[in-house]
Amino acid sequence: DAGVTQSxxxxxxxxxxxxxxxxxxKSGHDTVSWYQQALGQGPQFIFQYYEEEERQRGNFxxxxxxxxxxxxxxxxxxxxxxxxxxxLYLCASSVKSYxxxxxxxxxxxxxxx
Amino acid sequence: QKEVEQDPGPLSVPEGAIVSLNCTYxxxxxxxxxxxxxxxxxxxxxxxYTYSSGNKEDGRFTAQVxxxxxxxxxxxxxxxxxxxxTYLCAISAARQLTFGSGTQLTxxx
Numbered sequence: 001d002a003g004v005t006q007s008x009x010x011x012x013x014x015x016x017x018x019x020x021x022x023x024x025x026k027s028g029h030d031t032v033s034w035y036q037q038a039l040g041q042g043p044q045f046i047f048q049y050y051e052e053e054e055r056q057r058g059n060f061x062x063x064x065x066x067x068x069x070x071x072x073x074x075x076x077x078x079x080x081x082x083x084x085x086x087x088l089y090l091c092a093s094s095v096k097s098y099x100x101x102x103x104x105x106x107x108x109x110x111x112x113x
Numbered sequence: 114q115k116e117v118e119q120d121p122g123p124l125s126v127p128e129g130a131i132v133s134l135n136c137t138y139x140x141x142x143x144x145x146x147x148x149x150x151x152x153x154x155x156x157x158x159x160x161x162y163t164y165s166s167g168n169k170e171d172g173r174f175t176a177q178v179x180x181x182x183x184x185x186x187x188x189x190x191x192x193x194x195x196x197x198x199t200y201l202c203a204i205s206a207a208r209q210l211t212f213g214s215g216t217q218l219t220x221x222x
Binding site for chain 2: 040090102
């Protein structure tokens with residue numbers, strides 16, 4: 001049973017560029033959430049998708065956008081990268097029920113130079 | 114004030130010790146309480162999940178929730194070197210998890 005898979009594992013970008021990160025949820029899960037984890041900090045909620053729509057959003061600017069596909073996989077896009085966007089980006093999946101716990105992938109380490 | 118406060122440590126204990134990890138929270142709307150373990154260069158792994166006040170036990174791990182005090186704890190009995198990791202408390206309201214900053218634990222052989 002495959003867990004949450006994310007690609008790529010590492011990425012180096014230059015300030016001002018755009019990046020796309022990808023996530024495949026755990027088998028049987030239909031909801032995908034994205035989190036940003038800065039070094040030494042807990043993950044911060046970016047947004048959540050189910051039924052191919054953004055359902056909730058954390059305190060992140062519009063430079064952060066996403067998409068969910070009919071097979072429940074998801075992408076996170078970040079435009080106009082800033083040095084402060086360097087972080088571990090985590091994807092988590094769950095089922096749509098209100099109290100379903102989240103299962104995380106191993107993340108994509110993004111470095112902006 | 115952060116919504117979820119967690120002592121960042123680091124915490125270092127000898128093998129076999131009982132470990133106590135704690136978080137406090139401020140929002141009474143929080144309903145579900147979780148503990149995650151995160152090894153270096155890995156994503157968080159769900160350890161414990163509960164929604165009611167009281168204790169929940171799973172093997173060497175016990176999660177304790179006190180909603181009246183807005184205080185949650187994780188106890189690890191007979192700690193092992195393989196328990197060395199960062200432990201994150203996470204609290205949920207309206208489908209969104211709010212995490213503590215994590216406590217780095219090292220169990221010395």
